Amino acid sequence: MDFAFDARTEELRAKLLAFMDEYVYPAEPVAEEQRAQLASPWDTPAVVEELKAEARRQGLWNLFLPDAEYGAGLTNLQYAPLAEITGRSPHLAPPATNCAAPDTGNMEVLAQFGTEAQKKQWLEPLLAGEIRSAFAMTEPEVASSDATNITTRIERDGDEYVITGRKWYISGAMNPDCQIFIVMGKTDPDGADIRRQQSMVLVPRDTPGLTVKRAMKVFGYEDHSHGGHAEVVFDQVRVPVSNLVGEEGGGFAIAQARLGPGRIHHCMRLIGMAERAIELMCRRAVSRTAFGKALAQQGVVQNWIADARVTVEQLRLLVLKTAWLMDTVGNKGAHTEIQAIKIATPRAVVEILDRAIQLHGAGGVSQDFPLAEVYASARTLMLADGPDEVHQRSLARRELKKYL
Template sequence: MDFAYDDRTEELRAKMLAFLHEHVLPAEPVFHAQHSADRPWSRPPVLQDLKDEARRQGLWNLFLPDARFGAGLTNLQYAPLAEITGRSPFLAPEAVNCAAPDTGNMEVLTLFGTPAQQDRWLKPLLEGSIRSAFCMTEPDVASSDAANIATRIERDGDSYVVNGRKWWSSGAMAPECELLIVMGKTDPDGPRHRQQSMILVPRDTPGVRVERGVHVFGYTDAAHGGHGEIVFDNVRVPAENIIAGEGEGFAIAQARLGPGRIHHCMRLIGMAERAFDLMCERVKRRTAFGRPLAEQGVVREWIAESRVRIEQARLLVLKTAFLMDTVGNKGAHTEIQAIKIAVPSMAEWVIDKAIQAHGGGGVSQDFPLAELWAHARTLRLADGPDEVHRASLARRELRRYDTV
């Protein structure tokens, strides 16, 4: 691996850093000031201002490797750019149209969508004129095992009828959300990984009922479009809304989650770096027991250990991005699982130490640390819990010794 960024990455990285410091970070207090308590998932006007500026600067759809639809960057090129957006994870990703779950949904439509599906849904998502939600997790089953999914997608003539209940449907609470990608069973008696399918459901379809927004450690997570609990009650959609055919849901989910996992990890490194900066600035300014906090031994241990953990995680993410580019997602499966285990825990640890260094301020709304910590902790569950990734990774490692 060449650890130097190529010329295009350096150019985009410089532009992204300038955009972050000149536009995004100053917009954070404006975003909170404009936020309406009676419309908790609305998009404050400053966000549209940021989107307009990002498009003007060419910082748009950077995550898509297919140059027909996005910037045509490799995973390795995109990694440092996503890391920068992670420094303001509740504003920057959406400002450059690189926010989950829309990124994953756009990837699904890019890889598996028909021309008609792409024209109807991918185009406005690429333009940022609508948002979307991904409906996979269910409240009544352990959804870390996709075979447990109980939502039914049943063929009825030239339509499919969807029945079930979903929650943690990220993006569903945003007023701009117009599309739901729903995973359910079309063949409950088929082979374990051929039972599921995915289908496109317009949010305004009769029978779709968004019952509530699910909070994250008390936060609405409005910047991500919230997380909805949704009932599908005899929801009828045209048969052409099925994605890639019946039985392809599990394969589509795996194709979607691979890039999604590494994108989360790229941004988590930026979140850890933001927390690290805040910690170092804080301990240089504060004094306790007669000397600056920065001179306290335990604080220096936090700083040294944080730097080591961040650098280790970044290198593993870059290796994973390199492998995804060169041998494909399947060839990088072990590394994708490894970063999904290691990076959220790293970020959670670093942010926790930054909170500790801030004292009471660290858990208040005066700093972004509490919300950053909640996000990092949540990502130890999202896209598969730590335990599932560890079990799967261990199985893959042990297979190499089957002939011993």
């Protein structure tokens, strides 16, 4: 594995770093001020649309999508350092570059499994940043860490599917620009293969019977960058059979194909969050005095900063190795490493953010610094895309299998 970035990556890194300094960081307080004046907390601040226009003008658009027909055509290894940079402003930079979840995963699903008609109707406006989307899998009444548990029914009735069920923490659903849901449910609940019982269908937001019931907060925050999280009810929702994504029984496999890249993208951005936290720690440490000397001279603070730097360097190398493996041997060949980074990265970054908050005192838990909100996002990623314990269970089984 070559540790040097190639020429295209270096070019995009330089452009993206300049974009962050010139446009994104100055826009952070502006976005907060504008959001306070909006009629709905889910409306998009004007500055976000300005950032999107500038990012598109500079060619910093759809960087996540490896298919050159639709996106930037970057490998995972090329995209990793770019996603890390956007992670330094996780609530502005990803949507500004059209690289925000859940749209990224939904675009990947449509690009890989969608029909030409589905791509024309939904993928193209998503790629253009004209609409947003939601992915509806998690349910409140079952342990959704086991995706085979889902109870939402997708029943065939002539030329239509009828969808009945309740979902929650459906990312993107609160945004008024969210126009399409990818919904996972069971088309064959009694099938012998529990991983062939599920299918995915496309449900336009304005379909009768689809109700966005309420917003779900995350540690008390409303996650605007992802378009919020919602509880959504599907009451006899009817869509044409042509809205099926892929094939009947293919929902579980599609979900796994979607979640693999999503997991590494989250880890890439988490490293950026940790870098921002280290920067804030250092600035705070050299500017504050306690008990007669700067915080930067306190041994415990020096230990926190040193440990954080060591941790980030370790995590980055593991994420880059995983990206390289995904590019060279495929997602299945990189399964162990994908699970390893999914376990290690959120856990370690949460600890770094926790110490950064501690170093900032009362300011650390306030709205004057990004740390508390970023902490909430990072801690949530120990649950999102599969809780840590599920990945630990799977990874341990793979290790033990060698000795059985």
